[in-house]
Amino acid sequence: MYPIKCRIDEYQEQWYYPTNHPKPRQILSFRMPGKNKTQAQCPCGTGSTYPECCGRYLEQEEVPEHAEALMRSRYTAYTLNCEDYLLATWHSDTRPAALNLTDGPQHKWLGLIIKKHEQSAPDQAVVEFVARYKIGGKAHRLHEISRFVLEEERWFYVDGDII
Numbered sequence: 001m002y003p004i005k006c007r008i009d010e011y012q013e014q015w016y017y018p019t020n021h022p023k024p025r026q027i028l029s030f031r032m033p034g035k036n037k038t039q040a041q042c043p044c045g046t047g048s049t050y051p052e053c054c055g056r057y058l059e060q061e062e063v064p065e066h067a068e069a070l071m072r073s074r075y076t077a078y079t080l081n082c083e084d085y086l087l088a089t090w091h092s093d094t095r096p097a098a099l100n101l102t103d104g105p106q107h108k109w110l111g112l113i114i115k116k117h118e119q120s121a122p123d124q125a126v127v128e129f130v131a132r133y134k135i136g137g138k139a140h141r142l143h144e145i146s147r148f149v150l151e152e153e154r155w156f157y158v159d160g161d162i163i
């Protein structure tokens with residue numbers, strides 16, 4: 001469902017190659033803290049391995065079951081510069097034409113903390129989170145309340161307020 005064409009370039013020490021990826025150009029790969037892909041923890045910080053956590057959504061075409069899972073998978077997509085996934089999960093009313101994540105100074109994502117997940121209606125939810133990252137060695141902190149909607153059994157990111 002999601003057209004995944006990730007370009008990963010800043011992660012180099014250990015590489016993870018999904019077995020079902022069709023073309024080398026589309027390889028989704030990044031530095032994993034574990035010794036192999038089954039031990040490596042997901043960048044979103046659940047403590048689960050990447051294949052059991054956000055990898056299911058980024059690579060296996062599974063659909064996040066709630067807004068928090070989508071939020072986590074979108075954070076992971078940012079850590080992987082996986083722009084296609086971010087656009088595919090962005091609501092069409094607010095989706096930018098492109099993110100150009102690989103242009104300009106690169107974010108080094110350090111971690112995600114979910115502070116709150118509230119579903120205010122069957123098809124509406126908000127997720128409050130803090131994401132930490134560095135650009136050029138300088139640390140930054142993004143604290144945002146994001147809005148999500150459910151349409152045709154899929155959650156989409158709509159927009160957010162930076163706190």
Ligand SMILES: [Zn+2]
Pocket residue numbers: 042043044045046050053054055072073076
């Ligand atoms: Zn994850």
